[in-house]
Amino acid sequence: MNxxxxxxxxxxxxxxxxxxxxxxxxxxxxxxxxxxRTRARRAIxxxxxxxxxxxxxxxxxxxxxxxxxxxxxxxxxxxQPARATTAPGRAGAPEYYAEVxxxxxxxxHGPGPVAVVVRSTSTGAVVARIPTPAIAAAPxxxxxxxxxxxxxxxxxALYANWGRVPxxxxxxxxxxxxxxxxxxxxxxxxxxxxxxxxxxxxxxxVVSPDGSRLALAVASGHADTEQSGVAGEILVIDLRTGxxxxxxxxxxxxxxxxxxxxxxxxxxxxxxxxxxxxCPPRDLIYGLDGGFVCATLSDQQPSRPAGTDVVREIRVxxxxxxxxAGPVLRAPAKSTDPEPVLVDPSGKDLITMRDAATSGxxxxxxxxxxxxxxxxxxxxxPRIQPLFNADYLAVDRTGRYVLVWRGGSVTSGxxxxxxxxxxxxxxxxxxxxxxxxxxxxxx
Amino acid sequence: MxxxxxxxxxxGTTGRRDEADIVAQFxxxxxxxxxxxxxxxxxxxxxxxxxxxxxxxxxxxRDRLAAAGFTAAYFYRAVVNGCRSVRRRPRVPxxxxxxxxxxxxxVPEASPEEAVLRADEDRLVLRGLAALPRRQREALVLxxxxxxxxxxxxxxxGISRGxxxxxxxRGLAALGRNLRQEGL
Numbered sequence: 001m002n003x004x005x006x007x008x009x010x011x012x013x014x015x016x017x018x019x020x021x022x023x024x025x026x027x028x029x030x031x032x033x034x035x036x037r038t039r040a041r042r043a044i045x046x047x048x049x050x051x052x053x054x055x056x057x058x059x060x061x062x063x064x065x066x067x068x069x070x071x072x073x074x075x076x077x078x079x080q081p082a083r084a085t086t087a088p089g090r091a092g093a094p095e096y097y098a099e100v101x102x103x104x105x106x107x108x109h110g111p112g113p114v115a116v117v118v119r120s121t122s123t124g125a126v127v128a129r130i131p132t133p134a135i136a137a138a139p140x141x142x143x144x145x146x147x148x149x150x151x152x153x154x155x156x157a158l159y160a161n162w163g164r165v166p167x168x169x170x171x172x173x174x175x176x177x178x179x180x181x182x183x184x185x186x187x188x189x190x191x192x193x194x195x196x197x198x199x200x201x202x203x204x205x206v207v208s209p210d211g212s213r214l215a216l217a218v219a220s221g222h223a224d225t226e227q228s229g230v231a232g233e234i235l236v237i238d239l240r241t242g243x244x245x246x247x248x249x250x251x252x253x254x255x256x257x258x259x260x261x262x263x264x265x266x267x268x269x270x271x272x273x274x275x276x277x278x279c280p281p282r283d284l285i286y287g288l289d290g291g292f293v294c295a296t297l298s299d300q301q302p303s304r305p306a307g308t309d310v311v312r313e314i315r316v317x318x319x320x321x322x323x324x325a326g327p328v329l330r331a332p333a334k335s336t337d338p339e340p341v342l343v344d345p346s347g348k349d350l351i352t353m354r355d356a357a358t359s360g361x362x363x364x365x366x367x368x369x370x371x372x373x374x375x376x377x378x379x380x381x382p383r384i385q386p387l388f389n390a391d392y393l394a395v396d397r398t399g400r401y402v403l404v405w406r407g408g409s410v411t412s413g414x415x416x417x418x419x420x421x422x423x424x425x426x427x428x429x430x431x432x433x434x435x436x437x438x439x440x441x442x443x
Numbered sequence: 444m445x446x447x448x449x450x451x452x453x454x455g456t457t458g459r460r461d462e463a464d465i466v467a468q469f470x471x472x473x474x475x476x477x478x479x480x481x482x483x484x485x486x487x488x489x490x491x492x493x494x495x496x497x498x499x500x501x502x503x504x505r506d507r508l509a510a511a512g513f514t515a516a517y518f519y520r521a522v523v524n525g526c527r528s529v530r531r532r533p534r535v536p537x538x539x540x541x542x543x544x545x546x547x548x549x550v551p552e553a554s555p556e557e558a559v560l561r562a563d564e565d566r567l568v569l570r571g572l573a574a575l576p577r578r579q580r581e582a583l584v585l586x587x588x589x590x591x592x593x594x595x596x597x598x599x600x601g602i603s604r605g606x607x608x609x610x611x612x613r614g615l616a617a618l619g620r621n622l623r624q625e626g627l
Contacts, residue, residue, distance in 0.1 A: 004615060004618060004619045004622060005587060005615065007564065007568045007622070007627065008568055008572065008583065008587045008618065009587045009588070010565070010568075011564070011565040011568040011569050011572075012482060012569075012584065012587055012588035013588065014565055015481075015482060015565065015569060016478040016479075016481065016482055016588060017478075018487075019474065019477055019478045019481050019487050019490070020474075021474050023487075024473060024474060024477060024491065025491055025495070027469070027470060027473055027494075027495060027498045028495065028498075028499075029499075029502050149471075150471075150474075151467075151470075151471030153467070153471070154471075177464065178464040178467055209474075210474050210475055210478070211471075211475070212475070238590070240589070240590030240591075241590045
């Protein structure tokens with residue numbers, strides 16, 4: 001691609017990115033009266049009609065750059081976000097959630113069977129169990145992460161050749177059809193990611209709001225098992241072309257490893273927020289669940305967070321860049337438990353967990369990026385003490401439905417596994433045992 | 444044809460599920476189609492209207508589409524055609540270059556300096572694109588925004604692959620000349 005093509009691609013992507021799902025009118029089926037907003041806008045349009053050819057000629061000079069910010073267009077953004085890409089009849093929480101489920105996750109001989117499973121949000125029933133694809137170069141590949149596209153029907157699964165260092169990842173796509181069947185997983189263009197020295201560092205795996213890109217947290221570059229060199233990176237795959245853009249470096253600290261988790265997109269797909277963590281190499285935990293985790297461990301005792309967290313943002317461009325190129329959303333501070341932080345689709349708040357006033361309860365909250373104040377409580381969940389500092393949040397496109405997963409309790413072994421909305425917590429079925437657990441989940 | 448989301452119906456196997464799936468596929472592409480239309484038209488409100496009109500046709504003709512062996516390529520072709528119809532009706536308002544610049548400068552970026560530079564660069568690129576003949580502009584938007592292959596562009600524009608190749612090449616060359624004139 002030459003410079004002109006790059007300039008054109010960038011300008012088109014940025015211009016298109018200013019049309020967001022939140023500002024779209026929902027599609028109306030025939031027979032539905034157009035909204036008042038539509039009528040008002042059409043009236044304004046008619047008033048602006050210009051003489052034919054001359055007007056078009058002039059307008060063509062500038063229109064491509066202008067389309068997103070007409071005053072009438074802004075009117076709709078104050079209401080409820082348009083769930084423009086939802087399947088027919090769907091309202092509220094996403095219809096499905098997808099999980100990587102496995103057994104014997106922490107045993108000395110490696111994991112037991114691990115699979116991608118799609119379940120019904122309302123019943124917890126298995127909608128589809130996705131067969132692990134046969135990968136010639138990785139006969140022992142297992143799924144690590146699954147990501148959901150905004151249509152609630154398309155999913156991406158990441159498979160890794162377990163036990164290999166450096167490791168490789170393969171990304172496949174599958175879809176739930178209207179009849180409830182899953183298509184066979186198909187490798188995506190650009191879905192091979194090689195040279196991963198840190199197999200468990202898949203702390204974020206998320207599809208952009210328009211479904212065109214896939215972001216994941218990785219750590220590459222080392223051919224041995226030495227942990228001291230772990231340095232997290234963010235990789236964005238263009239799902240149309242298979243091209244990669246990488247954000248790396250800029251946040252190194254002497255004597256510390258750096259990892260990334262909790263990736264999340266803003267609603268327009270212009271930016272990615274991430275939680276970065278520094279800690280001494282001895283405090284780095286990696287395994288199947290939780291991605292990059294800094295924590296102190298002792299046998300059968302609750303873990304304690306270690307290291308320092310920061311929440312930052314990167315602007316997503318085709319060229320990639322350094323991890324420190326964007327603004328700081330939450331200043332560096334000593335890591336606390338629990339740790340996951342997502343950006344609300346609005347880009348104005350962070351979504352995280354905080355201790356509630358009631359003992360033994362955690363609130364899933366929205367926190368203003370500007371002020372640090374709690375702006376809303378999405379729901380309250382039981383505060384279990386996890387054996388590992390492994391927590392996971394996944395937010396739907398609206399920012400109102402948040403999946404919550406917290407690793408197995410040190411006492412019961414059971415995970416916290418549900419979702420919050422409107423102040424309520426919904427336990428997801430089935431209740432999983434210590435030997436059959438959710439590794440990662442999304443919607 | 445490799446439009447994301449491929450045919451879900453085959454002739455002779457249609458039914459209510461297939462029809463519903465067509466509607467679901469359209470809804471899943473709503474934002475993408477509006478963005479495409481907005482780039483072709485230069486106005487997001489008009490783009491939403493075009494896509495809504497296409498959706499209404501898809502809704503009303505879903506049984507026929509299902510029976511005919513629907514592919515998602517239909518959506519893109521319908522939206523491109525819808526945009527052409529709008530352009531034939533002069534609905535696009537005349538706006539000054541100064542206001543265009545003002546709008547672009549509101550695009551948030553990492554720093555004020557970068558925002559100014561990027562917005563200025565984008566304005567010149569988009570101005571150069573808008574100055575191209577309609578067919579070249581469509582081909583470039585489908586290629587460099589939609590990232591379509593030649594076959595996909597041909598399907599969406601209703602022209603041959605050979606014409607896509609020549610149109611894209613000529614459009615890119617003309618855009619390059621426009622950009623050189625703008626000092627890029």
